[in-house]
Amino acid sequence: MTPAKKPKLAVWKFSSCDGCQLSLLDCEDELLALAGEVEIAYFLEASRATVKGPYDLSLVEGSVTTADDVERIRRVRQMSRKLVTIGACATAGGIQALKNFADVGDFISIVYATPEYVSTLATSTPISAHVPVDFELHGCPIDKRQLLEVMTSFLHGRRPQISSTSVCTECKRRGTVCVMVAHGTPCLGPVTHAGCGALCPAYDRGCYGCFGPMETPNTPSLTRQLHVLGMGDRGVERVFRTFNVEAFEEARRDG
Amino acid sequence: MIGPEALDDLVAALKGRGFRVLGPTVRDGAIVYDDLESAGELPIGWTDRQEPGSYRLDRRDDEARFGYAVGPHSWKQFLFPARISFWQARRVDEGGFEVREPPPEGAPFAFIGVRSCELHGIAIQDRVFLEGRHVDRDYEARRRDAFLVAVNCFEPGGTCFCVSMGTGPKAEAGYDLALTEILDGEHRFLVQVGSERGAEVLRDLPRRDAETLDLQAAGAAVEGAAARMGRSLDTTDLRDLLARNLEHERWDEVASRCLTCGNCTMVCPTCFCTSIEDHTSLAGDEAERVRLWDSCYSVDHSYIHGGSVRPSGRSRYRQWLTHKFGTWHDQFGTSGCIGCGRCITWCPVGIDVTEELAAIRATEEVSDAND
Ligand code: SF4
Ligand code: SF4
Numbered sequence A: 001m002t003p004a005k006k007p008k009l010a011v012w013k014f015s016s017c018d019g020c021q022l023s024l025l026d027c028e029d030e031l032l033a034l035a036g037e038v039e040i041a042y043f044l045e046a047s048r049a050t051v052k053g054p055y056d057l058s059l060v061e062g063s064v065t066t067a068d069d070v071e072r073i074r075r076v077r078q079m080s081r082k083l084v085t086i087g088a089c090a091t092a093g094g095i096q097a098l099k100n101f102a103d104v105g106d107f108i109s110i111v112y113a114t115p116e117y118v119s120t121l122a123t124s125t126p127i128s129a130h131v132p133v134d135f136e137l138h139g140c141p142i143d144k145r146q147l148l149e150v151m152t153s154f155l156h157g158r159r160p161q162i163s164s165t166s167v168c169t170e171c172k173r174r175g176t177v178c179v180m181v182a183h184g185t186p187c188l189g190p191v192t193h194a195g196c197g198a199l200c201p202a203y204d205r206g207c208y209g210c211f212g213p214m215e216t217p218n219t220p221s222l223t224r225q226l227h228v229l230g231m232g233d234r235g236v237e238r239v240f241r242t243f244n245v246e247a248f249e250e251a252r253r254d255g
Numbered sequence B: 001m002i003g004p005e006a007l008d009d010l011v012a013a014l015k016g017r018g019f020r021v022l023g024p025t026v027r028d029g030a031i032v033y034d035d036l037e038s039a040g041e042l043p044i045g046w047t048d049r050q051e052p053g054s055y056r057l058d059r060r061d062d063e064a065r066f067g068y069a070v071g072p073h074s075w076k077q078f079l080f081p082a083r084i085s086f087w088q089a090r091r092v093d094e095g096g097f098e099v100r101e102p103p104p105e106g107a108p109f110a111f112i113g114v115r116s117c118e119l120h121g122i123a124i125q126d127r128v129f130l131e132g133r134h135v136d137r138d139y140e141a142r143r144r145d146a147f148l149v150a151v152n153c154f155e156p157g158g159t160c161f162c163v164s165m166g167t168g169p170k171a172e173a174g175y176d177l178a179l180t181e182i183l184d185g186e187h188r189f190l191v192q193v194g195s196e197r198g199a200e201v202l203r204d205l206p207r208r209d210a211e212t213l214d215l216q217a218a219g220a221a222v223e224g225a226a227a228r229m230g231r232s233l234d235t236t237d238l239r240d241l242l243a244r245n246l247e248h249e250r251w252d253e254v255a256s257r258c259l260t261c262g263n264c265t266m267v268c269p270t271c272f273c274t275s276i277e278d279h280t281s282l283a284g285d286e287a288e289r290v291r292l293w294d295s296c297y298s299v300d301h302s303y304i305h306g307g308s309v310r311p312s313g314r315s316r317y318r319q320w321l322t323h324k325f326g327t328w329h330d331q332f333g334t335s336g337c338i339g340c341g342r343c344i345t346w347c348p349v350g351i352d353v354t355e356e357l358a359a360i361r362a363t364e365e366v367s368d369a370n371d
């Protein structure tokens, strides 16, 4: 085999907390292998040295919240052969999409000392609302094994093996005792997208829905059960309105 | 007859013969199956209260070792684990691969506290994995030498219906040893021998011969359990009833409650569906094929070229119920249900198969008239 040119990887940040990029840096053992397989051409979180596009694979973290973001994501798309969005912000608008349900002007005037310096759109939207996306990797933050699986699959030209069933599937495979049935602890696992390996129930807590809605979320049925477990209407609103607020709101509207 | 302290000798005798001894123990608010170092780790003096969608531990006012029903785990955890590696491959030179098949880990197992319904569950999986045209090598290796210590039930759970399914509460066959716990009078266990290996292990335990009174007390304990089933199911003609009612309106009603989360299939001791995943290393020089528990509730489970055959929750719930109680008969010659009640207890929204089947039976004429 003739040594092929290494594919170029770029990592972009939009409105986000950087947690998903940290998941990539957290792949300590695999980072060397990754550097052997790809040219890390643009990854400001890791290095200021950058290489010009086009890029073979772009990972995009963060949501679109400014007019500048709208322009920038189009340029990123043009420079990228494959574009994968990572994390709740990029795939669902993130926790900042809470502003979609309120008047952004009110928020700005309460939070910032000099509101006139703030230039923002009225909404926080996922990347897929602006440009075509090749794959969406969910999670807040994403799971590093899943990120490696996605990068590996794109490198080798196959489909990522990422299941969109419930967190319960992973919870049961792990042998965890169900916190909802055995302890009466409210849990979003039955309507939440797998991927974390059912982390929270393994530590005796209900699922917070970090990975957004699973493939066919029956939120009305789970909501009835949350009420049975003693959660009031406000409590239900709050558990669904976190990192994936837009995606869960959509599921609840459709349900 | 043996006393409660002889259970320690039983664990030791099995360990001494090289078995990995597994049995019920309390963990995270439930009675699960896990490694036992000694019989002291059994749920002594514990019981459970089970209802659709709810499970709680409770104290008993005695020192019973087996005074509870089945919990969230089943022996499938060990005989048919949630994840196994089929093979691993490594590129050795250009175009060549070296393939390694890791042997099953942990076997041989000794299971203590196998309930009658669970013996039936294991027999059903034996039929699925060992008696077809294609023997499942991994299951075969785990199952072959497994030593089963059965326990006759005297405290059935709120979701049990083994009497309706003809699978309990008394262990009839398929065990090496069977225990009946007697709490009436002196705390003791009647031991029945089911195999040569069982007889040989029993010889290691301090024991005395059973007397008529012991046999009567043991019989009464099991009869008491049969009379206190949490649930019942009319199984008359069930296979055809379901086949006649594939468009029953009850499927829509249950679909409005079903979360399609798959919990019922994961806890069911007979459910056997899996998916296969292939993984590669970043450099592409290593690959692994793994098998994972899957469920007919996942959209991908029925994915065939171009889309899923069962996109709706209604079609997925119906697939599960009609297979378990209906077409399983065509495929394997028995029902797929052993009446253990796990799917009822561990469904987060408490969907009860006995209630769903009864509802279809009760309203069949109505739906016929509508056809
Ligand atoms: S603890 Fe939560 S995620 Fe786990 S099985 Fe129960 S409901 Fe599902
Ligand atoms: S269908 Fe339900 S009751 Fe029947 S064997 Fe499976 S888990 Fe037990």
Ligand code: SF4
Pocket: B257, B258, B259, B260, B261, B262, B263, B264, B265, B297, B346, B347, B348, B349, B350, B351
């Ligand atoms: S019946 Fe219950 S456990 Fe089974 S998929 Fe539906 S909601 Fe989940």
